[in-house]
Amino acid sequence: MNHIPIVDFKDCYDETLVGYRSNIEATGKLLLDALSTVGFVYLKNTPIKSDEIAAVNKVTEEIFHASSSEKNKFEWDAKRNFGYVSLTRENVDPKKTDYKEAFNLGAEALDGDMSLSWPHHLSSDFYKVMIDFSQTCKQLSHQVLRVLAIGMGLKDEDFFIKCHSKMHTGQNYTTLRSLYYPPVPKDLPVNQTRLGVHSDYGSLTLLFQDDVGGLQVENTQNEFVDAVPIEGTVVVNIGDALESWTLGKLKSTKHKVIIPDDPSVRETVRRSLVYFVHPDHDTVINKPLVYANGDNAIEIKKTQKPITAFEHTRRKLDASYTY
Numbered sequence: 001m002n003h004i005p006i007v008d009f010k011d012c013y014d015e016t017l018v019g020y021r022s023n024i025e026a027t028g029k030l031l032l033d034a035l036s037t038v039g040f041v042y043l044k045n046t047p048i049k050s051d052e053i054a055a056v057n058k059v060t061e062e063i064f065h066a067s068s069s070e071k072n073k074f075e076w077d078a079k080r081n082f083g084y085v086s087l088t089r090e091n092v093d094p095k096k097t098d099y100k101e102a103f104n105l106g107a108e109a110l111d112g113d114m115s116l117s118w119p120h121h122l123s124s125d126f127y128k129v130m131i132d133f134s135q136t137c138k139q140l141s142h143q144v145l146r147v148l149a150i151g152m153g154l155k156d157e158d159f160f161i162k163c164h165s166k167m168h169t170g171q172n173y174t175t176l177r178s179l180y181y182p183p184v185p186k187d188l189p190v191n192q193t194r195l196g197v198h199s200d201y202g203s204l205t206l207l208f209q210d211d212v213g214g215l216q217v218e219n220t221q222n223e224f225v226d227a228v229p230i231e232g233t234v235v236v237n238i239g240d241a242l243e244s245w246t247l248g249k250l251k252s253t254k255h256k257v258i259i260p261d262d263p264s265v266r267e268t269v270r271r272s273l274v275y276f277v278h279p280d281h282d283t284v285i286n287k288p289l290v291y292a293n294g295d296n297a298i299e300i301k302k303t304q305k306p307i308t309a310f311e312h313t314r315r316k317l318d319a320s321y322t323y
């Protein structure tokens with residue numbers, strides 16, 4: 001049985017609905033239950049439509065299907081976190097090499113910066129489709145953060161949203177990335193995998209996987225269990241920043257994408273889309289949160305150096321890319 005709960009997000013948007021308040025309180029508790037145990041949840045009935053995801057997959061496919069020399073003209077720029085990440089360039093687990101390609105859109109790209117080198121001639125709709133989709137993801141992530149804050153009983157229900165108010169600007173690391181896992185060659189070296197074991201770095205992640213499978217999530221017995229694709233759902237998981245911020249109450253769970261044994265699946269391309277939500281750069285993420293019931297309202301210890309979201313993520317990114 002799948003150990004990742006499914007939570008229904010319907011009626012979590014329209015404040016004029018009868019019962020809206022009690023509904024988001026109940027949904028918040030379910031989210032908290034899932035994210036403080038498994039660290040992952042499937043959200044169903046979100047406003048994200050399958051045709052939006054199909055549109056993103058189409059424009060990104062136009063890029064991934066281009067020749068290597070064309071793609072490398074848009075080679076990933078570390079400073080801007082923008083561009084094409086070639087096979088094995090980024091390795092999230094230092095013991096393994098990731099057999100995947102990606103296209104990252106960091107802050108400046110999500111801010112619509114036209115001066116970046118956009119691959120217009122490979123995909124004329126890429127710019128618009130990606131930016132529109134990131135806006136949809138931003139809205140969903142804000143609503144998840146709000147409902148979660150309500151479930152957690154934070155004194156200020158909008159606290160998380162306030163700490164994510166600079167998404168898609170240079171003051172925040174939020175990133176949209178499209179992943180392309182090519183067919184796996186028969187002679188792939190054993191130290192290569194689709195995506196190595198890792199936890200995400202930010203506050204939370206929205207993940208849209210296709211129906212190929214391969215994502216595995218660690219359970220409480222330290223076993224990796226399939227997170228099977230469920231049509232129409234968005235996978236949401238907690239990242240390291242939010243785990244640290246909540247003093248470990250929310251779990252940043254390890255996960256990976258395996259290379260399947262089944263030869264027909266190995267020959268199939270796997271696609272996923274990942275929206276990594278990060279707190280604003282200046283957010284101190286080792287400072288306890290303030291709860292409505294007064295729990296945990298202790299100040300950061302005088303000896304403990306405040307860590308900002310910026311410092312935390314910079315360290316993680318520096319460790320995972322070959323510059």
Ligand SMILES: O=C(O)CCC(=O)C(=O)O
Pocket residue numbers: 179195200207209215255256257271272273274
């Ligand atoms: O491709 C996937 O399903 C997982 C992607 C992921 O975990 C990541 O990019 O951090």
Ligand SMILES: [Fe+2]
Pocket residue numbers: 198199200255
């Ligand atoms: Fe991840």
